[in-house]
Amino acid sequence: MSRDAGQLVCVGRVSEWKSPESRKVVVGDRAVVVVRIEDDFYALGDVCSHANFSLSEGDIYVDDLEIECWKHGSTFSLLTGKPQCLPATKSVAVYDVTVDDGRVWIEVRS
Numbered sequence: 001m002s003r004d005a006g007q008l009v010c011v012g013r014v015s016e017w018k019s020p021e022s023r024k025v026v027v028g029d030r031a032v033v034v035v036r037i038e039d040d041f042y043a044l045g046d047v048c049s050h051a052n053f054s055l056s057e058g059d060i061y062v063d064d065l066e067i068e069c070w071k072h073g074s075t076f077s078l079l080t081g082k083p084q085c086l087p088a089t090k091s092v093a094v095y096d097v098t099v100d101d102g103r104v105w106i107e108v109r110s
């Protein structure tokens with residue numbers, strides 16, 4: 001089974017990122033939060049599924065691989081996009097991230 005390739009978008013050089021760090025990037029009409037923890041990168045939809053607040057402004061929980069919505073405290077898995085506590089109940093999108101030749105790329109599908 002094949003899948004359609006998405007649009008690859010470079011979000012910077014690895015050397016430009018701290019760890020841990022989160023950044024909001026905008027690709028077309030989508031906002032994505034990209035998170036670096038050590039040598040790993042993760043990308044989720046940036047808008048909290050509970051209300052219109054940016055996850056990129058929340059705390060990163062390195063040991064749990066989660067990011068917290070600063071508004072009401074739901075945390076989201078960086079692996080699955082699923083909320084780990086209330087009040088959010090819906091997942092946010094997860095994007096594939098690759099590192100190639102020192103650059104970080106996210107894959108955005110239409």
Ligand code: FES
Nearest residue numbers: 048050051069072
């Ligand atoms: S807006 Fe994110 S938990 Fe409420």
